Amino acid sequence: MNPYTLETGEDVIRLVCECCGKPKRRVWGFVSRHGDAHAAYYALLNVEEDQPRVGLTLSIGPWWEGAEPSDRSWVHLEVWTDAENVRMRICDPEQSNFYPWEKGGKPVNREEAMESKIFSEIWAVADFVVFQDPAVHSYLESQEVNILGRQERDADNPIYYC
Secondary structure (H helix, E strand, O other): OOOEEEEEOOEEEEEEEOOOOOEEEEEEEEEEEOOEEEEEEEEEEOOOOOOOEEEEEEEEOOOOOOOOHHHOEEEEEEEEEOOOOEEEEEEOHHHOOOOOOHHHOEEOOHHHHHHOOOHHHHHHHHHHHHHHOHHHHHHHOOOOOOOOOOEEEEEEEEEEOO
């Protein structure tokens, strides 16, 4: 039995990248493990690129009320597809537009993640998000972004600073 459950955020946010002027979409959600709040994520869908690519900022650790950010760690991953698979790579935290994301906990780079006790958990939760969040999954499958259960809206500040 899968220990994870997903709660998607309410919105699909429309943004425009300041660097390239192209539209993006952002979604977010929470992952519980065995019923406990375990992770939060933000996924930036690069909807006008030739190949689907997602910037996934993922915080692992306790997210219940009263939990401290110091008990969490976060990573920024690049997620894309090739002919047969979904691929993921841990990037420098500074590449996330959420950096320094104090609420997410300690930012972890690739080397730190590989040495961390949460290394396998990062991959497990990221994999779960990629396949269970309908917006992320549909986009990576080169389909129209599935907004089922969410409403699409413009960002409060529609210019995305990358």
